[in-house]
Amino acid sequence: MKKRIRRYFPVYLMALPGLLYLFINNYMPLPGLVLAFKKFNAQKGIFGSDFVGWKNFKYLFATKDAFVITRNTILYNLAFIVINTILAVFVAVLLAEMTSRMKKIYQCLILLPYMISMVIVSYLVFGYLSSDNGFFNHTILSALGKEPINWYMEKKYWPFILVFVNAWKVTGYNCIIYLSTILGIDRGIYESAAIDGCSKWKQITKITIPMLKPTVIMMTLLAVGRIFYSDFGLFYQVPQNQGALFSVTNTIDTYVYRGLLELGNMSMSSAAGLYQSVIGFILILGANLLVRKLDPDSALF
Amino acid sequence: MKKGLALLLTSALVFSCLTGCGKTEEAGSSAQSTDTTAAVTADAGTEAAADAGEALDAAEQAIADRKAKAAESGEYEKIVVSFFDWTGAPAGIDRINAKLSAYTEETLGVDVELLIIDSAAYTEDIKLMLSSGEQVDLFSTCGPGYMTCVNNGYTADLEADGLLDTYGAGLKDFIRADYLDACRVGGTLYGVPPIKDYAIQTAAVCIGTEYLEGAGVDLSTFQKDDLGYYKCSWDDIDDMFAKMHAAFPDKTVYSTQDNMLTQGSCVDNIGGDYYGTLLNPSQDLTIENVYESEIFKTWCERFYRWNQAGYISGDALTDTNGASARIKSGAYMAMMACGKPAYENQISGECGRPMTVFDVGEPFMSSSAVSSFPWCMNQNCADPIAAMQVLQALYTDPVVANLVCWGEEGVEYVVNDDTTINWAAGVDANTSQYYPNVLWMMPNQYAAHVWEGDPVDVGEQTAKFNDNCPVKSKALGFTWDNSDYAAEYTALQNAYQEYSGKVIYGFVDPETGLKELNDALYAAGLEEYMAAKQAALNEWAQAAGIN
Numbered sequence: 001m002k003k004r005i006r007r008y009f010p011v012y013l014m015a016l017p018g019l020l021y022l023f024i025n026n027y028m029p030l031p032g033l034v035l036a037f038k039k040f041n042a043q044k045g046i047f048g049s050d051f052v053g054w055k056n057f058k059y060l061f062a063t064k065d066a067f068v069i070t071r072n073t074i075l076y077n078l079a080f081i082v083i084n085t086i087l088a089v090f091v092a093v094l095l096a097e098m099t100s101r102m103k104k105i106y107q108c109l110i111l112l113p114y115m116i117s118m119v120i121v122s123y124l125v126f127g128y129l130s131s132d133n134g135f136f137n138h139t140i141l142s143a144l145g146k147e148p149i150n151w152y153m154e155k156k157y158w159p160f161i162l163v164f165v166n167a168w169k170v171t172g173y174n175c176i177i178y179l180s181t182i183l184g185i186d187r188g189i190y191e192s193a194a195i196d197g198c199s200k201w202k203q204i205t206k207i208t209i210p211m212l213k214p215t216v217i218m219m220t221l222l223a224v225g226r227i228f229y230s231d232f233g234l235f236y237q238v239p240q241n242q243g244a245l246f247s248v249t250n251t252i253d254t255y256v257y258r259g260l261l262e263l264g265n266m267s268m269s270s271a272a273g274l275y276q277s278v279i280g281f282i283l284i285l286g287a288n289l290l291v292r293k294l295d296p297d298s299a300l301f
Numbered sequence: 302m303k304k305g306l307a308l309l310l311t312s313a314l315v316f317s318c319l320t321g322c323g324k325t326e327e328a329g330s331s332a333q334s335t336d337t338t339a340a341v342t343a344d345a346g347t348e349a350a351a352d353a354g355e356a357l358d359a360a361e362q363a364i365a366d367r368k369a370k371a372a373e374s375g376e377y378e379k380i381v382v383s384f385f386d387w388t389g390a391p392a393g394i395d396r397i398n399a400k401l402s403a404y405t406e407e408t409l410g411v412d413v414e415l416l417i418i419d420s421a422a423y424t425e426d427i428k429l430m431l432s433s434g435e436q437v438d439l440f441s442t443c444g445p446g447y448m449t450c451v452n453n454g455y456t457a458d459l460e461a462d463g464l465l466d467t468y469g470a471g472l473k474d475f476i477r478a479d480y481l482d483a484c485r486v487g488g489t490l491y492g493v494p495p496i497k498d499y500a501i502q503t504a505a506v507c508i509g510t511e512y513l514e515g516a517g518v519d520l521s522t523f524q525k526d527d528l529g530y531y532k533c534s535w536d537d538i539d540d541m542f543a544k545m546h547a548a549f550p551d552k553t554v555y556s557t558q559d560n561m562l563t564q565g566s567c568v569d570n571i572g573g574d575y576y577g578t579l580l581n582p583s584q585d586l587t588i589e590n591v592y593e594s595e596i597f598k599t600w601c602e603r604f605y606r607w608n609q610a611g612y613i614s615g616d617a618l619t620d621t622n623g624a625s626a627r628i629k630s631g632a633y634m635a636m637m638a639c640g641k642p643a644y645e646n647q648i649s650g651e652c653g654r655p656m657t658v659f660d661v662g663e664p665f666m667s668s669s670a671v672s673s674f675p676w677c678m679n680q681n682c683a684d685p686i687a688a689m690q691v692l693q694a695l696y697t698d699p700v701v702a703n704l705v706c707w708g709e710e711g712v713e714y715v716v717n718d719d720t721t722i723n724w725a726a727g728v729d730a731n732t733s734q735y736y737p738n739v740l741w742m743m744p745n746q747y748a749a750h751v752w753e754g755d756p757v758d759v760g761e762q763t764a765k766f767n768d769n770c771p772v773k774s775k776a777l778g779f780t781w782d783n784s785d786y787a788a789e790y791t792a793l794q795n796a797y798q799e800y801s802g803k804v805i806y807g808f809v810d811p812e813t814g815l816k817e818l819n820d821a822l823y824a825a826g827l828e829e830y831m832a833a834k835q836a837a838l839n840e841w842a843q844a845a846g847i848n
Contacts, residue, residue, distance in 0.1 A: 042432050062789075152619050241621075247799075258795050258798060262449075263783075266432075268787055
């Protein structure tokens with residue numbers, strides 16, 4: 001034991017800043033969760049404030065909105081998990097098979113959207129969808145002789161728009177992880193497969209995809225843990241906070257934001273945060289349990 | 302060798318982390334030391350307050366004590382005053398703070414530091430400072446909101462131990478007792494209102510003068526009101542819009558914003574929101590749903606008509622730019638705001654072109670007009686006595702007011718012969734090193750100089766405008782803590798945002814749009830919310846002897 005500590009001392013030392021960061025940022029605030037059950041008053045402090053029980057959670061469940069926001073949050077996240085994973089794996093396989101010198105350029109171009117702030121993305125989208133001057137209404141639909149569509153008032157298009165924008169934005173980033181896994185696969189396997197007369201297609205389906213499985217499972221588990229969170233920018237900025245679209249764009253985060261922006265109620269926002277993390281925690285444990293049943297080697301823990 | 306290097310690098314990393322932590326600790330301990338000194342002065346303060354007749358002496362004594370302490374330690378204690386501007390801390394802030402402190406060291410025995418924060422960040426920053434114990438002694442509640450600050454317990458009772466009477470008695474000469482009372486929450490005074498126009502001239506339609514001329518509108522047919530604006534009816538406005546639309550087909554006639562109730566009506570948003578309002582606030586204390594009222598319906602029908610006529614941009618729902626900023630861009634011609642004395646100058650500046658103001662509504666003072674964003678003291682303030690004396694100076698001392706409002710004479714501005722001021726040579730709004738441009742938020746803008754072009758007696762004019770306001774809400778000073786109904790409020794807020802946009806900008810027929818909106822509001826719990834508000838209002842009215 002002692003020998004091990006001495007041997008890996010530099011490694012531990014390297015981990016120390018990270019652990020400190022984790023401790024300060026993720027563990028020290030944990031007692032503050034008690035705020036979700038209190039009526040916060042600065043004069044009494046977090047721990048001195050009065051207990052109010054579950055009252056702060058009421059607004060998350062009290063109205064008919066509760067169903068809509070929960071449904072939107074979960075369904076969008078499920079769609080994102082499935083579609084983004086398929087796209088990212090697809091792009092990663094393509095990039096891995098590519099031998100031309102353009103590969104690096106493609107990789108950068110795909111990654112680029114990930115670097116753009118959601119606020120900017122929302123204006124890019126607006127450039128296409130603006131009802132007076134947008135590219136679709138102004139150029140495409142008028143060229144086809146069709147009536148312009150008031151995009152920001154028609155909710156039926158938005159599930160597709162949001163899924164598309166999200167995929168466009170994150171695919172490049174997600175595929176890096178898959179690409180690095182593929183590059184880590186022993187080239188010897190492919191060589192011997194090629195010698196045995198295995199086609200490129202067979203190599204992909206029989207070697208690359210199975211070898212990717214643990215990474216896919218890990219990434220999916222992580223995503224499942226955050227299924228009750230939503231990308232605030234995507235759901236608030238990209239639809240331009242349009243009321244007419246709420247039934248398909250309102251998620252837990254945007255609902256809480258809209259309601260509490262003026263109230264500035266810390267206890268209610270902690271309640272929302274606690275609710276999201278507890279459900280996320282249960283889901284990630286459950287999903288991991290399921291994976292362990294089906295395929296013990298791929299489970300996270 | 303390589304390993305040694307790695308070790309060196311990682312330990313450097315770790316150390317830099319640790320030193321980062323050390324710094325905050327230091328700050329913490331220094332805050333503690335001011336705490337103990339404060340306790341001493343506070344004790345002296347309560348003793349002094351025991352004899353109210355010697356208030357003046359007590360105030361002077363407190364100043365003398367601080368000076369004596371400063372002479373001993375070589376350092377004055379500091380009072381931090383925070384508010385927002387549009388661009389973040391001005392470039393010349395250190396110079397202004399030094400000037401200000403040099404003056405207040407003499408008069409009050411304290412240093413004063415202005416902590417000016419960008420408007421976009423102010424709400425978050427000030428809440429963080431108030432809840433984390435960072436030093437901020439006096440702050441404007443414009444941004445976080447007065448009731449939010451009171452409900453969260455951020456604000457100190459200004460009358461605790463006779464604080465206001467003993468050390469801020471001068472404030473009462475400047476702020477009328479009924480305006481002061483309007484800021485009480487549950488009988489306790491947590492803030493003092495900035496001295497400004499509390500009444501508004503509702504529905505002031507502002508149109509670019511060049512567009513009126515281009516459309517051939519004859520202004521001589523209109524009478525002028527008390528404030529000097531053209532009095533006219535909505536039919537006149539419709540006529541003008543039609544002419545302007547014909548003369549400038551490439552420009553959008555009307556620049557929208559969701560202000561038809563706030564600036565365009567005398568409906569009282571009692572308790573701080575429009576979910577349950579007083580429709581006839583000068584007469585009647587019955588809370589009603591404004592979205593079912595004729596007043597709101599008339600607005601929606603007007604906008605529907607304008608939208609059909611093509612006066613409103615198809616992007617009105619998505620465009621989040623300010624109404625005046627759009628007019629400044631040159632693509633829009635008219636907007637609605639609320640008027641007050643010397644408003645034409647202000648709106649012309651905002652719109653970047655001469656604007657003509659039409660007065661279509663009537664003057665109105667709502668229940669929250671006075672208490673919308675008072676100045677408050679942090680409950681965590683180390684030395685409330687010093688803070689109160691600084692607060693008094695902000696309202697009463699012209700030297701302090703000028704420095705805070707306008708900066709340094711000769712550097713930022715020069716004084717004309719008639720005591721108005723203008724930019725110093727080579728300085729303008731963009732190059733000035735100190736130009737917060739938030740005069741309406743300042744404790745007492747009228748203690749400072751008046752800008753060239755505005756009447757020198759704008760302060761008196763405004764006071765008269767406030768006093769003469771014919772439609773004053775009976776519930777002036779009523780405040781309501783809605784935190785027990787936060788679930789309903791959140792749902793109402795979401796319902797309003799979901800269904801309001803298209804009906805208030807005239808994108809749907811008001812008949813169907815209003816029904817949708819009201820159904821959603823009732824489903825969100827409007828009835829319970831209104832009933833709770835009414836109960837609180839009745840209780841308040843009874844206590845205040847109003848019926």
